[in-house]
Amino acid sequence: xxxxxxxxxxxxxxxxxxxxxxxxxxxxxxxxxxxxxxxxxxxxxxxxxxxxxxxxxxxxxxxxxxxxxxxxxxxxxxxxxxxxxxxxxxxxxxxxxxxxxxxxxxxxxxxxxxxxxxxxxxxxxxxxxxxxxxxxxxxxxxxxxxxxxxxxxxxxxxxxxxxxxxxxxxxxxxxxxxxxxxxxxxxxxxxxxxxxxxxxxxxxxxxxxxxxxxxxxxxxxxxxxxxxxxxxxxxxxxxxxxxxxxxxxxxxxxxxxxxxxxxxxxxxxxxxx
Numbered sequence: 001x002x003x004x005x006x007x008x009x010x011x012x013x014x015x016x017x018x019x020x021x022x023x024x025x026x027x028x029x030x031x032x033x034x035x036x037x038x039x040x041x042x043x044x045x046x047x048x049x050x051x052x053x054x055x056x057x058x059x060x061x062x063x064x065x066x067x068x069x070x071x072x073x074x075x076x077x078x079x080x081x082x083x084x085x086x087x088x089x090x091x092x093x094x095x096x097x098x099x100x101x102x103x104x105x106x107x108x109x110x111x112x113x114x115x116x117x118x119x120x121x122x123x124x125x126x127x128x129x130x131x132x133x134x135x136x137x138x139x140x141x142x143x144x145x146x147x148x149x150x151x152x153x154x155x156x157x158x159x160x161x162x163x164x165x166x167x168x169x170x171x172x173x174x175x176x177x178x179x180x181x182x183x184x185x186x187x188x189x190x191x192x193x194x195x196x197x198x199x200x201x202x203x204x205x206x207x208x209x210x211x212x213x214x215x216x217x218x219x220x221x222x223x224x225x226x227x228x229x230x231x232x233x234x235x236x237x238x239x240x241x242x243x244x245x246x247x248x249x250x251x252x253x254x255x256x257x258x259x260x261x262x263x264x265x266x267x268x269x270x271x272x273x
Contacts, residue, residue: 006110013114058228065138071195073127081161086168088115146225149235153221156242163249170260189215214245
């Protein structure tokens with residue numbers, strides 16, 4: 001495989017997606033306003049939460065805004081990653097370019113990565129704006145020393161989301177509108193991870209399942225690093241837990257997408273929507 005040649009094609013996908021995004025400026029503005037409203041809403045919800053119910057991380061008790069900001073940020077990553085590959089495939093189907101794109105001398109992996117590259121660049125920007133907005137309005141006390149360990153946790157977690165995205169994309173190819181089931185499953189895992197409320201407030205059986213929920217594991221690690229200032233040795237067990245989930249999700253996602261693509265090509269229905 002000509003790796004440099006395939007990598008050279010990625011900027012073309014980014015330029016296309018940037019131009020599309022710029023052509024819908026009001027949508028981008030609406031997204032920023034939604035972030036601001038989200039911050040305000042959760043500030044009021046925080047007034048209803050007993051501070052004594054909030055967990056401590058490495059001896060530091062979090063404020064509700066510190067606690068929920070990390071949960072919102074991770075949920076944002078989850079939704080964008082799981083949906084992006086599927087919506088990209090759906091978009092190509094709807095405008096009739098999917099079949100043409102797949103018959104070009106471009107590897108399927110390059111098309112998948114290229115379709116998500118803009119979002120991978122845009123996600124940190126949106127999260128940065130959200131965190132900055134909450135920090136200005138309500139104050140946040142995150143540890144700068146926890147940034148690099150937090151990045152390591154996200155690197156070990158993102159392949160899991162990529163695998164779910166591939167499964168969603170395979171469902172789109174097969175069922176045309178089959179992304180809902182995977183997205184619903186991701187949402188349930190997110191809600192059961194303690195993203196918005198402490199796990200101690202959830203039923204005991206959900207607290208038990210959280211130990212095997214990669215969303216909960218990633219959240220716990222991120223909060224320990226950013227709120228508690230955890231060191232590399234403290235987050236190493238969380239990373240070790242996430243890697244098998246990520247490997248399994250990637251394998252299942254690749255297999256699901258390839259099987260769906262092969263089936264549609266064999267039936268001649270790849271371009272149908």
